[in-house]
Amino acid sequence: MNGLINRALQWLVRDSYGEALWRGLVEALALGEAAFEPLMPCEPEVTDRLLSALAERIGRAPEEILEDLGTYLVSQPRTEAARRLLRFGGVDFVDFLYSLEDLPDRARLAMPDFTLPEIRLHPGAAGLYRIELGTCPQAGLRLGPVLVGLLRAMADDYGALVLLDHRGADSRGEVIEVRLLDAAFADGRAFDLGAGPVAR
């Protein structure tokens, strides 16, 4: 699973900060190609080192980078496959929010060793949704910031206007609040159900 996370980070860094920075990072950490293979096992510790070194090099907090990663996954052409698979979850943004609870099962169906933490959605009054995200010992990192970035981009994708708030983390997990201001704020991006997997 960490091979996949590392690959996503690799694409994010190359696309956002350039090839040179990425090369320097990989050389400094002496990482081989195998560390970025989604289908090969990789120690969580590698992701941790990669993220810390990247944070230091570009002068941003690891949480900010992870949030960027979530947005990147949904909004960039290179990761269109991820966006498509997420869009299968719901016909509109609220339907998508409800599908989040199925996300770990969906991910496992796609890749058996893709282990996401448990996700619980608690709908409240006035378009407020509270999302509880369990810990993810397999990945060795908190995925909350990734989910925040991803939700922000998915709201855009569906044309919904939302406010997002990462409420913090404790030993049991993380809490994210989504306030849906307008479900049909903009047109959103088209989703062609039968377009099939995107070629890279």
Next chain:
Amino acid sequence: MSAVAALGAILARLCPMFVLVGPSGHVLASGPTLARILAPREIKGARFLEMFEVLRPQPVDDMAGLAALEGARLRLRLRAGRSLALKGVVCRLSGDGSLGPAGGVVVNLSFGISVLEAVREYSLTGADFAVTDPTTEMLYLLEAKSVAMEESRRLNHRLEGARRAAQEQALTDPLTGLRNRRAFDLALAGLLHAGNAFALLHLDLDFFKQVNDTHGHAAGDLVLRVAAQRMRAAVREDDIIARVGGDEFALLLPGVNDMAALRLIAQRLISTIEEPVSDGARSYRVSASVGGTLDRQRERNSAEALLAVADRALYTAKETGRGRSVIDTAPRSAPPAPSGHDSQGAAMRSR
């Protein structure tokens, strides 16, 4: 609300591809997804069997025939357009008319295996399927697996490339465990660079082809492995022995700078190779021809020149009979006469 409208409203939500057909065979109501597929044609009021052809379990051409298929697994085809294949089931409306006109039927349709084609053709979305319909999940799975499969294909391709590169870079001959040609070239370059004296031997098995041709590759491989073991035992640990061809070997002997010593080593190698090789059932005999040369410090030979001298010496040894060695000191000089080592009989010299 009429019975037809009430039933239609329920069915539209549960089965977005239903058709309510009256006793005359005309469509009274249909589901929204079906309407989308047929647009701009109007389905309401049309004759069901004029729009759809029932193929299985048997063709039907009137209402009675359609009603008689109640409960059967129908295979149908849209008559217009790209003749989309459909699956379906028929339910008769009750005779008392409480659900709709007596003698009418409800047909529920689905895409079956052609669902992906239909989704593409008609730009269907998740909202076009019933909430309980697993089609969207199926399409998700199909796509997720395609992505994973493509990733797997890419990884296999990369690993195959890596395996080939590793094989090329490997230094060991897999059959004999000796060094291979590449390792030999690297070692020779290293010795020339270091500039210390060393000797080079080029050894070729005699009568190996006969063993291989007569007794098969397993016997040939055994002979090669045993010859390799014996050669290793006949030289020092730091000497380099490489298998550089099918039955060709090359040796590098660091520190050897004496013609007589080199000749002795060559003959020791030939003697040990000439010992019979047994696989338990049979015994095989081969011999070897050896060409050799010395590299003394000041001569500044190139690898090519040294190899050429050793090759020519080996050629001379072969020409003058098998089981012989020829040692030549000077690149570019004429080859000297072979020195004798001929323990095997003339009968073996038939290669």
